[in-house]
Amino acid sequence: MKKILVPFILLLVLLISACSNGSEVKEDKNKKEAEAPKEEQSGTITYQSENGPIEVPANPQRVILLSGYTGNVISLGVNIVGVDVWSKNNPTFAEELKDVEEVSDESLEKIIELEPDLIIAGSTSKNIDKLSEIAPTVTYTWGKVDYLTQHIELGKLLNKENEAKEWVEGFKAQAEAAGEEIRAKIGEDATVTVIEGYDKQLYVFGDNWARGTEILYQSMKLKMPEKVKEMALKEGYYTLSAEVLPEFAGDYIVFSKYADADSSFQETETYKNIPAVKNNRVFEMEGNGASFTDPVTLEKQLAFFKESFLGN
Incomplete structure (x- = not known):
């Protein structure tokens, strides 16, 4: 009789335990669902x-x-x-x-x-x-x-807020590190000008008008010429003539260039005599798409700047 009774009691204990665990799991699931926002x-x-x-x-x-x-x-x-x-x-x-x-x-x-x-x-x-x-x-x-x-x-x-924040932190770190390396190579006081030729107009940009300006000036902390600060920093951009471009030209020029835009000014003596041009320090960047400031574009521009300034 004892041999029969012991297994029976053991089986009963296991059944009660299983039912209890199942009830707890169900209660926990219901609790989580109740606590979750109704929208989700x-x-x-x-x-x-x-x-x-x-x-x-x-x-x-x-x-x-x-x-x-x-x-x-x-x-x-x-x-x-x-x-x-x-x-x-x-x-x-x-x-x-x-x-x-x-x-x-x-x-x-x-x-x-x-x-x-x-x-x-x-x-x-x-x-x-x-x-x-x-x-x-x-x-x-x-x-x-x-x-x-x-x-x-x-x-x-x-x-996808967490994914977005993770990208932002990673990109800031990469751009800032590249900026330190570039400044170490070209000098802390070297200046950079960003220009664009589009629809027969010539523009120079401040520090927040795409074309890589956010990367160059904000993240990399490269300097812009005083004339650019004066005329383009507040509004974001400034329209100028090719004749006065030398006044705005820094030690380096980033040229956001459209294939179908009028770039005949590059053939003038005024342009050719700009020190950045004579020293082969003009970096021509694809203009089509440069006006975006999204992760895909920014990563492409960061790679371009590292290649242009550092050769890597």
Whole structure:
């Protein structure tokens, strides 16, 4: 009798323990679900946009960009189904956008056909109300925050804030380290000027107008000539004539150059006699796509600057 009773008691104890553990697991699961935000349970999150809170997908699958933040979204690994013409024609994104449709804030029917679950636009975009009826639409004011903060904001919107912050910290460290190496080579007082020729106009840029200016002046802490500070730093850019370019030219020149732009000024004696030109210190950068400040573009520009200044 004892031989039968002992196994029976042991089996009973095991059954009670299993039921207790199962109940605890179920209670723990229910507790976690209750504590989780209702938005995440329903597949959405609430994003605090410039215009107030807006409910957006927690894991967007079909994003349309009308604003130029395309590279940010590519960097964060989110699927894109439609982009603005500038993004579509940007050679930096050619591979990633080869099967993506070109759209605008006026091609509403085409946007409807693409069935987006999130639209990202600029604050000056047209038809925001109509776009919002198609899918949650979030707008940004260009330049309202700095380029790195903007990437983190897009990370929040796409529910990838940690990934965005990780990229920002890594990029800052790389750019600052490259800046130290460049300054050690060219000298702490050496100056750099960023120019661009576009549509028969010549421009010089401050420290926050893309074309790599954020990297060169903010992260790398390279110096700009006094004339550039005076005329371009506040507004971000300044239009000038080729005749006065020598007044703005630093020890080094970064030239954001478009293949189809008028660059005949480079054949003039005025240009050829600029010290940076005579010393072979003009670095020509692909102009098409240089006006973006996203991770894909910035990484490309950082590699270009390291190669140009350091030869590596």
